[in-house]
Amino acid sequence: MENDDRKWEILQSEYLIKRPWLTARRDRVRLPNGVINDEYYVLEYPDWVNVIAITKEGDFLMERQYRHGLQWTGYELCAGVCEAGEDPLESARRELYEETGYAGGEWVKHMTISANTSTMTNLCHCFVATGVERVSGQHLEETEDISVHLLSVDEVRRLLTGNEIRQALMAAPLWKYFAEHHLL
Incomplete structure (x- = not known):
């Protein structure tokens, strides 16, 4: 090489x-x-984070929201921006809590990827959080309109194989997770 x-x-x-x-x-x-x-x-851009969050019952915690760039509404992982001075894991925990009201569980770093290595300066840090549970309601910013959904492995697999998860920074870690856990 x-x-x-x-x-x-x-x-x-x-x-x-x-x-x-x-x-x-x-x-x-x-x-x-x-x-x-x-x-x-x-x-x-500042670095970003996303989270594959799985409840104690084994459901995937997914968000559904409108994305104006594509003028499309779809399912996504919880995701957000690393605030200045925040460690990516702190950012991921904060985003999960704010956007979904879920917290806790076991957290591991899953992968670090780039949206576009050619023209963008930031990275996206992806985490897997297992055993999360609802501890409160959502704490959304006024410009956020996010609904929270619990989906089974089969439902998430259908979204992936049906090309229904359009955000590449969310599809990549989900595909990796499904491949590593022999869920395809």
Whole structure:
């Protein structure tokens, strides 16, 4: 395997927009072969988390919500942003509690993935939490509209194989979990 990282040299950077939920910059870069790309766009985001949460009874805790980009409503894992200074596990526990009212259980790191290694700076830290239980109601932000659903292994498998989980950062850890646990 090749060990050369082939890293590009950043010659100049300019921020085009800096907002809480969107930071974009234009880089002028030199590739290892000497070619200069005057306009390479990068989106900067904080790290994200998601959680495959399974109750003591063995049901998958899924959320259903509208996603405006695709103008589509579907099932998803609990997910959110790592707040500044927060460890990814802390963020995942907080998001699960806020969005679903569930907590507790045994937590393990499942995988770390990227939405787009080409143009995005952040990672998504995926966790599996087993034995979670409801401890309160939801604690949603005013811009969140999330319904919580308990689904069986068969129901989640049908969502996966039926291409009903469209968010790649949620499909990937679910596929991995189902493969590792021989649930396909």
